[in-house]
Amino acid sequence: MPVTAHQTSAQPAPRIVAVGFHRLKELLLDLAPSYRPAISVEVLDKGFVDAVDDLRAMQAAGVVDVVVAAGANGAFLRERLDLPVVLIKTSGFDVMRALARARQIASKIALVSYGGVSVEVEQFSARFGLNIEQHSYRTTEEAETCVRDMKLRGIEAVVAPGLVSDLAEAAGMHGLFVYTHDAVREAIDVAIEMSRIARIELAKRERLNIILGHLKDGVVAVDLDERIETLNPAMEAVLGAADTVIGRKLSDVAPSLSLQVTLREGRSDIEQITRINQRTLVATRTPIVEQGIHTGAVLVCQDPQAIQRADRRLRAKGQARSAQARYTLDDLVGSSTPMQHAKALALRCAASQATALIAGESGTGKELLAQGIHHAGPRAAQPFVAINCAAFPEALLESELFGFEEGAFTGSRRGGKAGLFETAHTGTIFLDEIGEMAPALQTRLLRVLQEREVLRLGATEPTPIDVRVIAATHRDLAARVETGEFRRDLYYRLNILSLQLPPLRERPEDLPEIGAHLVAKLCERLDIDATSVQPMLQRLAYAGQSYAWPGNVREFENLLERALAYRSQWDRASTAEIDLALREMTPELFAARRNATTQALAFEQQPANLQAPTNLPASTHAAPPPPMSTAKLSGRRENELRYILDVLAACGGDKALACERLGISRATLWRKLKAAG
Numbered sequence: 001m002p003v004t005a006h007q008t009s010a011q012p013a014p015r016i017v018a019v020g021f022h023r024l025k026e027l028l029l030d031l032a033p034s035y036r037p038a039i040s041v042e043v044l045d046k047g048f049v050d051a052v053d054d055l056r057a058m059q060a061a062g063v064v065d066v067v068v069a070a071g072a073n074g075a076f077l078r079e080r081l082d083l084p085v086v087l088i089k090t091s092g093f094d095v096m097r098a099l100a101r102a103r104q105i106a107s108k109i110a111l112v113s114y115g116g117v118s119v120e121v122e123q124f125s126a127r128f129g130l131n132i133e134q135h136s137y138r139t140t141e142e143a144e145t146c147v148r149d150m151k152l153r154g155i156e157a158v159v160a161p162g163l164v165s166d167l168a169e170a171a172g173m174h175g176l177f178v179y180t181h182d183a184v185r186e187a188i189d190v191a192i193e194m195s196r197i198a199r200i201e202l203a204k205r206e207r208l209n210i211i212l213g214h215l216k217d218g219v220v221a222v223d224l225d226e227r228i229e230t231l232n233p234a235m236e237a238v239l240g241a242a243d244t245v246i247g248r249k250l251s252d253v254a255p256s257l258s259l260q261v262t263l264r265e266g267r268s269d270i271e272q273i274t275r276i277n278q279r280t281l282v283a284t285r286t287p288i289v290e291q292g293i294h295t296g297a298v299l300v301c302q303d304p305q306a307i308q309r310a311d312r313r314l315r316a317k318g319q320a321r322s323a324q325a326r327y328t329l330d331d332l333v334g335s336s337t338p339m340q341h342a343k344a345l346a347l348r349c350a351a352s353q354a355t356a357l358i359a360g361e362s363g364t365g366k367e368l369l370a371q372g373i374h375h376a377g378p379r380a381a382q383p384f385v386a387i388n389c390a391a392f393p394e395a396l397l398e399s400e401l402f403g404f405e406e407g408a409f410t411g412s413r414r415g416g417k418a419g420l421f422e423t424a425h426t427g428t429i430f431l432d433e434i435g436e437m438a439p440a441l442q443t444r445l446l447r448v449l450q451e452r453e454v455l456r457l458g459a460t461e462p463t464p465i466d467v468r469v470i471a472a473t474h475r476d477l478a479a480r481v482e483t484g485e486f487r488r489d490l491y492y493r494l495n496i497l498s499l500q501l502p503p504l505r506e507r508p509e510d511l512p513e514i515g516a517h518l519v520a521k522l523c524e525r526l527d528i529d530a531t532s533v534q535p536m537l538q539r540l541a542y543a544g545q546s547y548a549w550p551g552n553v554r555e556f557e558n559l560l561e562r563a564l565a566y567r568s569q570w571d572r573a574s575t576a577e578i579d580l581a582l583r584e585m586t587p588e589l590f591a592a593r594r595n596a597t598t599q600a601l602a603f604e605q606q607p608a609n610l611q612a613p614t615n616l617p618a619s620t621h622a623a624p625p626p627p628m629s630t631a632k633l634s635g636r637r638e639n640e641l642r643y644i645l646d647v648l649a650a651c652g653g654d655k656a657l658a659c660e661r662l663g664i665s666r667a668t669l670w671r672k673l674k675a676a677g
């Protein structure tokens with residue numbers, strides 16, 4: 001049974017188990033307490049097979065770092081245990097001291113050692129005529145035979161390790177124990193140091209394992225025979241669980257990941273594309289060299305998709321926006337005359353390389369059109385880089401557009417940075433909100449357009465570039481030129497090809513088509529059945545006919561998204577229900593509509609050339625309605641009537657409520673219904 005010489009302290013102390021029975025045990029028990037409290041020295045009074053069993057159990061329980069033992073027992077344990085075993089060694093001085101003690105009590109003395117005799121003692125004994133016999137043993141049987149022989153030959157005192165000195169005593173001789181306190185103490189000290197080193201190594205290994213465990217890359221290390229020594233969880237996903245592959249040859253487990261060439265030739269192979277189990281991996285093989293000696297090899301596998309994702313993220317970070325044009329001209333929906341005109345012009349524009357300027361209110365699809373032009377032209381496979389000039393402060397916009405050299409300003413990145421003009425090289429750059437560009441930058445931009453080269457901030461040498469420029473603005477740039485806010489020469493340079501995207505309110509006939517397109521996109525993204533949305537879309541497109549759409553298509557898109565968030569199944573709702581829901585969700589549409597209706601009604605009731613009475617205060621003047629063509633007027637009337645009927649239906653035929661909602665009098669309602677028959 002283990003004898004606990006020391007209880008564990010709060011800090012994990014080195015855990016030494018000293019193995020010895022009989023006299024050695026006494027010595028160990030004597031010394032063990034002196035190591036308190038920093039070190040735990042347990043004494044195990046067992047030998048050979050019994051000691052092996054106990055020590056294995058202790059190792060499994062994690063309560064032993066190093067074993068201290070002596071003689072045959074120590075050698076036996078060393079051979080069988082997977083633990084460091086420190087042997088207690090006797091010094092020449094210890095032996096001399098024991099022999100001197102023996103000489104005091106006997107004349108016929110023998111020295112018995114484990115594993116071989118000492119040449120020094122033999123020479124010493126012969127020189128001084130000491131007549132000391134020497135014997136050695138390796139096993140218990142040999143020890144017993146040796147003791148029997150000595151007894152027969154009349155030996156009186158035996159200096160020996162514990163086993164033999166005990167056997168000698170039992171046989172009626174003097175048994176003098178060769179081990180001293182000093183020898184045992186020295187062995188325990190060595191064991192403590194080994195345990196400390198083992199702990200440092202263990203802590204390092206655990207740390208490394210934690211790091212490897214968190215790595216997304218798979219890592220496997222093999223020894224010189226290509227046997228798997230260790231692998232991390234990411235590699236387990238490729239090769240199989242650690243306990244099923246450790247100790248096996250990597251080439252047997254996964255031939256395509258073999259490290260044999262690396263081991264044979266001792267050279268690294270970086271980022272080789274490899275396939276295993278229908279997966280593609282990027283593999284890097286490296287020999288392991290420890291203190292100049294090859295001791296194995298390591299394989300690191302990366303998922304190429306992860307690399308591509310990281311690459312995309314890095315690129316996205318380096319550039320203001322994506323360098324790809326997602327849209328084609330087919331994505332620009334709308335069959336109205338102005339849209340057809342815009343698309344036809346865009347096609348011609350795509351064939352040309354000239355700079356283009358797109359004018360249009362916010363959300364009319366200027367960027368979409370620019371992407372479409374890029375896509376339909378010869379640069380389609382090249383980068384499309386978009387930047388919103390209003391989104392950056394002047395200095396930042398400058399460095400974004402033109403880039404900078406290393407050291408151009410405090411904190412500038414090492415190696416400098418390419419600007420978007422350089423990124424767009426061979427492709428197209430889309431300069432959105434060009435009207436917001438500061439005058440100094442307008443000047444720099446003009447130079448780039450004229451010279452076809454960019455000068456990075458802090459650079460002395462310009463970089464030639466081949467970039468097509470498409471600019472856009474929601475401003476009246478010509479007016480800005482007149483007020484001096486925009487450089488005239490730059491305006492002319494940009495406005496070589498001129499495109500115009502009309503606001504949505506000027507092409508209400510596009511609403512159903514654009515709505516269907518947007519709904520399809522939204523439904524796909526939100527995983528909604530598009531057919532169930534159609535009744536709502538119809539009502540919305542209808543209600544939107546006379547709305548001003550200040551945010552244009554983007555606003556329409558947002559409105560639809562809002563409606564779908566409110567409710568995704570519309571096919572069971574009645575028209576009245578849909579109208580009520582739409583009013584609740586999108587009140588702006590109806591507020592504006594009511595005004596429009598009221599205005600239309602007012603317009604109808606008044607002659608077109610009606611002047612506001614001059615005696616009224618200015619603030620109460622009704623603004624004269626915009627002139628309208630007769631075609632538009634009759635279309636408007638038809639819409640109006642349909643709308644009135646819808647509202648009436650939504651109000652369950654309650655005319656008073658309908659009039660309130662419509663903002664008209666009962667008399668007007670009656671007249672309108674009568675006029676419509």
Ligand SMILES: Nc1ncnc2c1ncn2[C@@H]1O[C@H](COP(=O)(O)OP(=O)(O)OP(=O)(O)O)[C@@H](O)[C@H]1O
Pocket residue numbers: 331332333334360361362363364365366367368369432474514517553554557
């Ligand atoms: N004719 C159209 N057909 C389909 N979708 C459109 C159309 N016009 C605009 N869109 C969509 O509306 C949104 C706004 O378009 P875009 O960003 O191109 O407008 P913009 O005029 O560049 O706006 P801003 O000037 O505010 O940047 C986008 O989601 C775009 O796909």
